[in-house]
Amino acid sequence: MAPYGPLSFSLASKVLASKSLTKAFAPFAQWYTNLSGYRKFGLKYDDLLIEERDDVQRAISRLTPRETYDRNYRFKRASQASVLHAPLPKEQWTKPEEDVRYLAPHVVEVAKEDTERQMWDTVDVRRK
Amino acid sequence: MLATRASTRNAQRLARSFATVVDSAGIKVAAVDANQPTSSVTFLVKAGSRFEPQAGVAHGLKNFAFKSTAKRSALGTIRESELYGGVLSASLSREYLALTADFLKGDEEYFVDVLSSFVTSGRFTRHEFEEYVLPVVESETHAGNSTPAVHALEHAHALAFRNGLGSSLFANEHPSFTAEDIKAFAKSAFTKGNIAVLGSGISQEALSKLVDQSLSKLSASASSTPAAASYFGGETRVQAHGPQTVFVGFGAVGKPSAELAALAAHISPTPSIQTVYLPYSDATLLGFLIQGQNGAAIKEAGKAAVSALKSAGNGLKGEDLKTAVAKAKFAAASATESREGLVSLLGAQVFSGSQATAEATLSAFDGVSESAFAKAASTLVKAKPTYVAVGDIASLPHADELGL
Numbered sequence: 001m002a003p004y005g006p007l008s009f010s011l012a013s014k015v016l017a018s019k020s021l022t023k024a025f026a027p028f029a030q031w032y033t034n035l036s037g038y039r040k041f042g043l044k045y046d047d048l049l050i051e052e053r054d055d056v057q058r059a060i061s062r063l064t065p066r067e068t069y070d071r072n073y074r075f076k077r078a079s080q081a082s083v084l085h086a087p088l089p090k091e092q093w094t095k096p097e098e099d100v101r102y103l104a105p106h107v108v109e110v111a112k113e114d115t116e117r118q119m120w121d122t123v124d125v126r127r128k
Numbered sequence: 129m130l131a132t133r134a135s136t137r138n139a140q141r142l143a144r145s146f147a148t149v150v151d152s153a154g155i156k157v158a159a160v161d162a163n164q165p166t167s168s169v170t171f172l173v174k175a176g177s178r179f180e181p182q183a184g185v186a187h188g189l190k191n192f193a194f195k196s197t198a199k200r201s202a203l204g205t206i207r208e209s210e211l212y213g214g215v216l217s218a219s220l221s222r223e224y225l226a227l228t229a230d231f232l233k234g235d236e237e238y239f240v241d242v243l244s245s246f247v248t249s250g251r252f253t254r255h256e257f258e259e260y261v262l263p264v265v266e267s268e269t270h271a272g273n274s275t276p277a278v279h280a281l282e283h284a285h286a287l288a289f290r291n292g293l294g295s296s297l298f299a300n301e302h303p304s305f306t307a308e309d310i311k312a313f314a315k316s317a318f319t320k321g322n323i324a325v326l327g328s329g330i331s332q333e334a335l336s337k338l339v340d341q342s343l344s345k346l347s348a349s350a351s352s353t354p355a356a357a358s359y360f361g362g363e364t365r366v367q368a369h370g371p372q373t374v375f376v377g378f379g380a381v382g383k384p385s386a387e388l389a390a391l392a393a394h395i396s397p398t399p400s401i402q403t404v405y406l407p408y409s410d411a412t413l414l415g416f417l418i419q420g421q422n423g424a425a426i427k428e429a430g431k432a433a434v435s436a437l438k439s440a441g442n443g444l445k446g447e448d449l450k451t452a453v454a455k456a457k458f459a460a461a462s463a464t465e466s467r468e469g470l471v472s473l474l475g476a477q478v479f480s481g482s483q484a485t486a487e488a489t490l491s492a493f494d495g496v497s498e499s500a501f502a503k504a505a506s507t508l509v510k511a512k513p514t515y516v517a518v519g520d521i522a523s524l525p526h527a528d529e530l531g532l
Contacts (some may be wrong), residue, residue, distance in 0.1 A: 061254040106255075113201065120207040 007107055039094040040087035041078040046103035047071060055114060059106035067102055149478050151338040153344040154320040156478045159327035159335045167329035168230040168280060168467055171243050172475045175225040175317035178292045178354050184299025186220060188310045193218035193227050198249035202256065205242055214239055221292050224475055232400045233371055236338060238332055244342035247318045257307035269298040275371030276373035276518045277417055283516045285364040288379040288413055292355050321351030324478040357381055357411035361512030365521040372519035374426050376434060376530065377404060377415020378508045384412045386492040389502035393455035394440050395422065400429050411478060423523030430530040441509035455491040
């Protein structure tokens with residue numbers, strides 16, 4: 001993964017692979033997530049990915065119609081809450097179990113395709 | 129010395145002039161090697177439009193060919209094939225889906241792998257369906273519908289056979305099926321009993337070995353059998369742009385016979401009349417397509433063609449029959465020379481379980497007698513005609529005006 005992409009450098013997979021590290025980091029991670037406040041506006045983490053990029057736009061176009069609708073609904077609701085300068089009522093906050101990475105797998109897939117295309121565009125063929 | 133060498137070479141060529149069908153890991157493999165500079169391998173799958181569970185799915189599957197698999201991405205497949213200088217193509221008929229790779233001799237290992245990885249591990253992703261497959265499906269449908277001859281034949285099949293063979297080669301302009309539907313259809317179609325591997329310019333042993341390696345994991349369910357075709361006939365008129373087109377035809381149920389091929393050969397094509405002879409595994413559609421600038425010209429040409437067909441329906445005598453049989457025999461023999469013709473001929477024989485030989489195909493024509501011809505032709509033209517008019521329906525003739 002490119003260090004400055006929408007999915008930047010992350011050690012999360014390494015941390016999650018170890019039980020003790022997960023245990024040590026989890027309270028800090030949860031505190032940080034709550035502090036960042038997006039869940040109070042009914043958003044999911046993947047709603048915050050930088051979308052002004054060709055690859056993320058392509059990933060967004062691969063969402064199911066239902067996912068696209070829900071994403072747009074969350075944006076509208078959050079911007080209305082932002083206009084009112086107040087978080088949503090508590091029952092509308094995003095629950096931790098709802099905060100799934102629905103877009104990241106598509107972004108990874110698109111990035112992989114772009115890398116492959118670049119590989120084929122610059123491939124150095126050696127015939128046996 | 130020269131003479132002996134020439135004769136031994138001839139003997140060799142005769143000996144391997146046609147394919148033998150072998151069972152390789154439960155898959156039928158047939159190959160012909162006539163020492164061409166290029167080879168071609170076709171995976172012929174019983175996944176034509178008559179087998180589709182939902183209208184247009186077969187067309188979708190055809191356009192999904194060579195997209196991403198567990199082994200390669202769609203881009204990787206195409207770029208790597210380009211490096212080898214091969215051509216990948218897929219074509220759909222009412223009975224079969226043909227996945228073909230044409231390549232230089234010696235590259236068979238790679239190309240058989242490309243074909244078999246699609247058959248065994250195609251991914252059928254939703255985004256590929258929406259980004260690559262659907263636009264092509266829609267534009268092919270649009271192109272087909274705006275070509276009067278193609279459009280007329282689609283309507284003719286729908287009238288003649290209704291379901292099964294009658295289902296269109298093309299999806300709707302706005303298809304309602306999804307990638308999941310195509311995946312399910314592919315899963316049911318890509319089984320050992322449903323696939324025949326046909327090679328040309330490649331030796332039987334080499335092809336069997338490659339097929340053995342790559343397709344042995346394929347599920348071994350029995351070959352799908354379509355619902356038996358029955359012939360109905362009828363008349364339809366479709367308003368359309370382009371040249372005025374009329375299709376007149378008759379259908380027969382049962383294996384395509386040499387008599388009907390001779391009858392088709394007897395209807396001699398003129399610039400405005402094109403003979404249509406479409407043999408399927410259990411039915412035949414025979415007739416002609418008339419194209420012209422206006423309805424009056426079509427009426428005139430159509431009347432003449434219909435009366436010629438009707439009089440042939442009373443039987444042909446002596447020289448006329450011999451000429452027709454010779455024409456049909458030549459058409460059948462020359463078809464085996466082209467790759468597409470070879471595939472359709474071999475395909476029909478391989479799936480019917482008989483040994484594929486050119487002699488068997490041609491010897492059927494020797495048995496055409498005056499009485500057998502008269503019987504086949506008269507039952508054909510006594511059936512209810514299939515009549516399709518595509519174009520300016522106000523001026524195009526009706527079926528009864530042509531003497532049908």
